[in-house]
Amino acid sequence: MLTGAIAGPVFTSPPVGSIVAAIQAVARAGAAGVLLIVKNYTGDRLNFGLALERARREGVDVEMVVIADDCAFTSPRKAGRRGICGTVLIHKIAGALAEEGKSLPEILRTVTLAASRMGTLGVSLSPCSVPGSGPTFQLAADELELGLGIHGEAGVRRDKMMSSDEVVKIMIDHMTDPASQSRVDVNSGDSVILVVNNLGGLSCLELQIVADSAVRLLEERGVMIERAVLGSFMTALEMSGVSLTIMKSSQEILKLYDHETAAPAWPRVPCIRVTGQTRCHPCPPESPLPEDPEPDAERVQVYVRVLGHVCRALLSLEEELNDLDRAAGDGDCGSTHARAAHAIEDWLSGGHLPSHPSRLLTALSQVLLEKMGGTSGALYSLFLTAAARPLQDDSSPPAWAAAMDAGIGAMKRYGGAEPGDRTMLDSLCAAGHALQPLRGPNCDVMRILSSAVQSAAAAAEDTRHMTAGAGRASYIGSSSLSRPDPGAVAAAAILKAVWEGLGGK
Numbered sequence: 001m002l003t004g005a006i007a008g009p010v011f012t013s014p015p016v017g018s019i020v021a022a023i024q025a026v027a028r029a030g031a032a033g034v035l036l037i038v039k040n041y042t043g044d045r046l047n048f049g050l051a052l053e054r055a056r057r058e059g060v061d062v063e064m065v066v067i068a069d070d071c072a073f074t075s076p077r078k079a080g081r082r083g084i085c086g087t088v089l090i091h092k093i094a095g096a097l098a099e100e101g102k103s104l105p106e107i108l109r110t111v112t113l114a115a116s117r118m119g120t121l122g123v124s125l126s127p128c129s130v131p132g133s134g135p136t137f138q139l140a141a142d143e144l145e146l147g148l149g150i151h152g153e154a155g156v157r158r159d160k161m162m163s164s165d166e167v168v169k170i171m172i173d174h175m176t177d178p179a180s181q182s183r184v185d186v187n188s189g190d191s192v193i194l195v196v197n198n199l200g201g202l203s204c205l206e207l208q209i210v211a212d213s214a215v216r217l218l219e220e221r222g223v224m225i226e227r228a229v230l231g232s233f234m235t236a237l238e239m240s241g242v243s244l245t246i247m248k249s250s251q252e253i254l255k256l257y258d259h260e261t262a263a264p265a266w267p268r269v270p271c272i273r274v275t276g277q278t279r280c281h282p283c284p285p286e287s288p289l290p291e292d293p294e295p296d297a298e299r300v301q302v303y304v305r306v307l308g309h310v311c312r313a314l315l316s317l318e319e320e321l322n323d324l325d326r327a328a329g330d331g332d333c334g335s336t337h338a339r340a341a342h343a344i345e346d347w348l349s350g351g352h353l354p355s356h357p358s359r360l361l362t363a364l365s366q367v368l369l370e371k372m373g374g375t376s377g378a379l380y381s382l383f384l385t386a387a388a389r390p391l392q393d394d395s396s397p398p399a400w401a402a403a404m405d406a407g408i409g410a411m412k413r414y415g416g417a418e419p420g421d422r423t424m425l426d427s428l429c430a431a432g433h434a435l436q437p438l439r440g441p442n443c444d445v446m447r448i449l450s451s452a453v454q455s456a457a458a459a460a461e462d463t464r465h466m467t468a469g470a471g472r473a474s475y476i477g478s479s480s481l482s483r484p485d486p487g488a489v490a491a492a493a494i495l496k497a498v499w500e501g502l503g504g505k
């Protein structure tokens with residue numbers, strides 16, 4: 001791409017002497033000509049201009065192109081448009097032309113045209129600081145600033161924090177505003193190259209979210225994204241922010257853009273059109289369960305009542321479970337269970353509950369698998385899937401005891417925990433044990449259930465004395481765990497809610 005880059009002090013244009021030395025080095029190495037690619041800042045224009053004059057006097061064939069791709073300022077101002085990330089595309093195109101052996105005037109002509117057909121706009125979530133000094137400007141934690149320069153100069157407007165989609169819409173509207181003097185003229189039907197550039201401190205995850213927003217928005221406007229690239233191309237130290245560059249492309253520009261380069265920082269991604277690619281879609285919804293052969297309205301009413309109790313219990317425990325989880329995990333156990341409760345409530349309000357218990361558990365396991373997430377979502381889902389099996393042809397009390405055992409067995413098998421490991425299995429196993437009398441003749445179901453609920457609560461309470469043997473809590477020292485395990489507390493609360501939903505008091 002580039003034969004040389006000349007560094008000045010941080011955020012300062014390099015001295016003329018350094019630039020002349022670089023031009024001479026390239027010329028001595030046999031270059032047919034030298035093209036200076038300069039970003040439109042006064043200091044750079046002056047120093048590079050002076051160096052160019054000096055090198056020409058010494059007989060070197062030198063040209064200069066000044067890049068001004070900044071779309072920040074909508075009305076003409078003295079300072080003019082700055083050169084920012086779009087400059088990297090010019091490096092790429094000029095480098096490819098030089099590799100193809102094009103003459104200096106020809107290269108100058110092509111890159112000048114390409115440079116006139118692109119625009120860049122940055123948005124920042126934080127300032128940057130020159131090593132040894134403080135931040136270049138102040139920005140509150142919930143603010144973002146649009147249109148700032150790569151040297152930490154303040155931008156053109158400030159907004160409250162918003163979603164990636166919203167920010168990207170503001171950016172692209174601003175960049176393509178027909179009333180703006182510095183717009184990039186992109187319309188429906190145009191083909192473009194898109195650069196999503198990290199200004200320094202953004203995580204890869206955030207950058208990709210912004211890239212996704214930008215691709216979707218441009219496509220919605222009928223713009224054909226021929227190439228898209230993301231990475232750290234032109235940064236402002238540690239500034240957390242992103243810039244978008246849009247360059248209108250032609251077949252010639254694409255060919256140059258696709259040209260191989262050995263530049264280490266240029267991403268080696270397949271050069272394929274983005275628009276029109278098959279994209280990932282969210283998982284297709286599970287095929288609906290077949291209609292109930294013999295709907296039983298009374299049973300369904302019981303299910304609705306029991307599940308309603310479970311949801312309310314989990315929602316009321318949200319804060320407490322999060323709090324317990326903060327000691328050992330990431331503090332989201334309550335939120336995860338609340339998410340499950342909301343998903344079940346939505347499902348209940350949809351009104352399509354199967355009346356067969358085995359199908360009820362299967363459907364419930366699907367709801368949790370899709371909506372609950374986390375390890376607990378997978379474990380509950382496993383439990384319910386396995387528990388559904390013994391209930392397939394039999395819904396007598398012994399079958400429910402067998403269902404509980406099957407669920408616990410599956411959790412142990414796949415989750416790798418045993419009772420005593422300080423997990424929800426402690427509550428479930430205690431309850432499962434207490435449910436064994438269901439297998440006997442003429443049993444008192446509610447009395448047995450009540451004892452299972454008490455056993456589960458006691459077992460959950462007992463986890464406070466246990467050392468974590470599985471799950472996230474096992475990664476931390478036992479000394480910091482003096483409260484019960486949130487998963488065990490949640491499982492005990494669910495059993496209690498089931499019992500209450502069935503009329504237990």
Ligand SMILES: *[C@@H]1O[C@H](CO)[C@@H](O)[C@H](O)[C@H]1NC(C)=O
Pocket residue numbers: 040042066067068078079080081
């Ligand atoms: C560069 O900025 C100056 C003002 O500093 C402006 O007059 C000029 O038009 C800009 N150059 C380009 C190529 O836009």
